[in-house]
Amino acid sequence: MTDTATSRSGPKRFAAPEPLKAALFAGGLGFFLWSLAGAGVSISELISGLPNMGVIASEMVPPATDRFLPMLWSVLTTFQMALVGTVIGVVISVPLAVLAARNLAPHPLIHAAVRGIVSFLRTVPDLAWALFFVASVGLGPFAGTLTIIVDTVGFCARFFAENMEEADPGPGEAIATLGGRRIDIVVCCIFPAALPAMINTSLFALEKAVRSSVVLGLVGAGGIGAELAVSMEMFRYDQAATIVLMIFVLVLGVERFSSWSRGRLIGRA
Amino acid sequence: MTAVARLATFEGNGQDGPPASSLSPTPALQVRRLSKSFTAGGQPVFHDVTFDVPQGQSVALIGANGAGKSTLLRCCLRLVEPDSGDIAFHGTDFVAARRQALRRMRARVGFVFQKHNLVPRLSVLTNVMHGALARGVGPRSWFQAIAPGAEREKAMACLEQVGLADLADRRADRLSGGQSQRVAIARSLMQDPELMFADEPVASLDPAAGEGIMELFARLNHDRGLTLVFVSHQLDHALRYADRVLGLREGGLALDAASAGRTPGCLRGLYD
Ligand SMILES: Nc1ncnc2c1ncn2[C@@H]1O[C@H](COP(=O)(O)OP(=O)(O)O)[C@@H](O)[C@H]1O
Numbered sequence: 001m002t003d004t005a006t007s008r009s010g011p012k013r014f015a016a017p018e019p020l021k022a023a024l025f026a027g028g029l030g031f032f033l034w035s036l037a038g039a040g041v042s043i044s045e046l047i048s049g050l051p052n053m054g055v056i057a058s059e060m061v062p063p064a065t066d067r068f069l070p071m072l073w074s075v076l077t078t079f080q081m082a083l084v085g086t087v088i089g090v091v092i093s094v095p096l097a098v099l100a101a102r103n104l105a106p107h108p109l110i111h112a113a114v115r116g117i118v119s120f121l122r123t124v125p126d127l128a129w130a131l132f133f134v135a136s137v138g139l140g141p142f143a144g145t146l147t148i149i150v151d152t153v154g155f156c157a158r159f160f161a162e163n164m165e166e167a168d169p170g171p172g173e174a175i176a177t178l179g180g181r182r183i184d185i186v187v188c189c190i191f192p193a194a195l196p197a198m199i200n201t202s203l204f205a206l207e208k209a210v211r212s213s214v215v216l217g218l219v220g221a222g223g224i225g226a227e228l229a230v231s232m233e234m235f236r237y238d239q240a241a242t243i244v245l246m247i248f249v250l251v252l253g254v255e256r257f258s259s260w261s262r263g264r265l266i267g268r269a
Numbered sequence: 270m271t272a273v274a275r276l277a278t279f280e281g282n283g284q285d286g287p288p289a290s291s292l293s294p295t296p297a298l299q300v301r302r303l304s305k306s307f308t309a310g311g312q313p314v315f316h317d318v319t320f321d322v323p324q325g326q327s328v329a330l331i332g333a334n335g336a337g338k339s340t341l342l343r344c345c346l347r348l349v350e351p352d353s354g355d356i357a358f359h360g361t362d363f364v365a366a367r368r369q370a371l372r373r374m375r376a377r378v379g380f381v382f383q384k385h386n387l388v389p390r391l392s393v394l395t396n397v398m399h400g401a402l403a404r405g406v407g408p409r410s411w412f413q414a415i416a417p418g419a420e421r422e423k424a425m426a427c428l429e430q431v432g433l434a435d436l437a438d439r440r441a442d443r444l445s446g447g448q449s450q451r452v453a454i455a456r457s458l459m460q461d462p463e464l465m466f467a468d469e470p471v472a473s474l475d476p477a478a479g480e481g482i483m484e485l486f487a488r489l490n491h492d493r494g495l496t497l498v499f500v501s502h503q504l505d506h507a508l509r510y511a512d513r514v515l516g517l518r519e520g521g522l523a524l525d526a527a528s529a530g531r532t533p534g535c536l537r538g539l540y541d
């Protein structure tokens with residue numbers, strides 16, 4: 001690490017740290033210690049909270065079965081929101097990605113503008129979108145689906161664009177040479193080259209959507225999250241346990257499906 | 270009139286017709302005082318290059334690495350914009366063409382690269398279909414599965430001409446180098462080209478495969494009257510497969526001669 005320094009000025013193992021670096025380090029450490037207080041980290045509260053956690057955990061077993069069917073429907077709705085939102089989001093992402101890809105955008109300004117919009121969609125957190133959609137289209141799964149769409153576009157348009165930028169330019173040049181249009185190049189050269197990576201990205205988007213659709217219900221955007229919030233508020237921890245188990249099975253199932261498809265995809269690519 | 274000439278040269282499949290040049294007095298390619306430099310006011314890659322290629326002729330373009338052979342071919346198709354000069358295909362000016370007109374002109378000229386530039390994940394037949402992209406059926410030649418029957422038959426005929434009809438369903442990335450280059454040529458034939466450019470088409474092939482590709486070009490040139498301009502570093506290829514040799518050196522055409530009766534030794538001076 002300090003090879004060049006030692007070879008020039010001899011061995012100086014305990015070189016005095018530069019004052020600027022030392023000040024930065026001290027400042028960083030101070031900020032972190034202050035943040036511990038700001039984040040409310042408190043060992044004593046953790047210790048005094050332990051018995052509560054124990055009580056809640058013991059009330060969770062055995063998980064309740066009284067609202068099993070309605071909960072199952074809620075989980076299904078959650079998955080449907082995630083699925084529909086992801087599919088629509090992926091469909092919207094494809095043309096956006098073409099405009100956002102450096103090698104395909106009709107104009108650098110369009111490329112920059114679309115990139116900017118997509119970044120905005122991605123950086124605003126999904127719960128903020130959910131609150132916005134609940135306020136505009138009302139409570140229920142549609143608000144959640146819209147949230148998933150926006151989330152998926154923010155994620156997929158960016159990565160699709162990168163997948164497309166990685167495509168070999170040679171075949172596209174050949175198509176341009178024989179008089180093809182930009183759309184011909186996109187469909188005939190870029191899509192086939194980027195397709196495996198795009199499917200992979202879409203599967204990740206689905207996993208992400210299932211996980212985030214679970215919590216959207218907490219702000220009224222439909223799905224199992226609402227059931228979870230109600231159970232917790234009513235101190236029905238046994239019901240909450242059932243819901244958590246259902247969510248676990250759903251997320252695990254989607255992840256399994258996703259990695260199975262990915263394996264088949266790689267096997268054939 | 271070019272349509273008639275095309276019919277005359279391309280419809281007589283396999284028959285030895287009269288030399289195409291006797292049908293059309295207009296040269297297939299006219300290049301007038303063409304200049305190109307990549308740096309403003311700097312050393313030009315070439316300057317005031319002028320030549321005609323009569324229809325049906327086979328021309329070899331030779332010259333040292335960096336002499337500007339690729340740039341010259343690319344300028345002729347305006348893949349690289351020339352600084353000044355005129356280009357015409359069969360008497361039609363190409364320099365003024367914009368957008369759609371430019372694409373239609375490009376569609377009339379085949380271009381074979383050193384690297385075949387096929388779409389690896391698509392079938393051989395679909396890759397050949399792409400040759401028709403600028404010629405009318407549009408999106409229906411994106412994939413062979415949605416192409417009109419007549420176009421598929423035409424693509425099969427093009428594959429037959431390069432001797433690969435039995436590989437139509439194979440994926441393009443499962444081909445050898447020589448086979449890939451043949452498919453690229455079939456894709457160019459699908460354009461119904463009036464003229465074919467080839468930039469070092471055999472440079473990345475082994476000698477036997479390279480010989481096969483040059484034989485194929487020679488056959489298309491002889492039997493079908495296809496006008497051909499190819500770049501090669503193999504002087505024996507240039508002499509054997511071309512009627513005429515053009516040599517680029519120091520920004521100009523230092524050599525323009527019939528190939529008959531010459532030996533590789535005569536051409537070596539170009540590389541000193
Ligand atoms: N896109 C480009 N930008 C700048 N210089 C280029 C470009 N393409 C080619 N050149 C230069 O033009 C000269 C001719 O290149 P090229 O036409 O590829 O030669 P050749 O095909 O005869 O080997 C070289 O000096 C090369 O560096």
Ligand SMILES: [Mg+2]
Pocket residue numbers: 338339340468
């Ligand atoms: Mg070259």
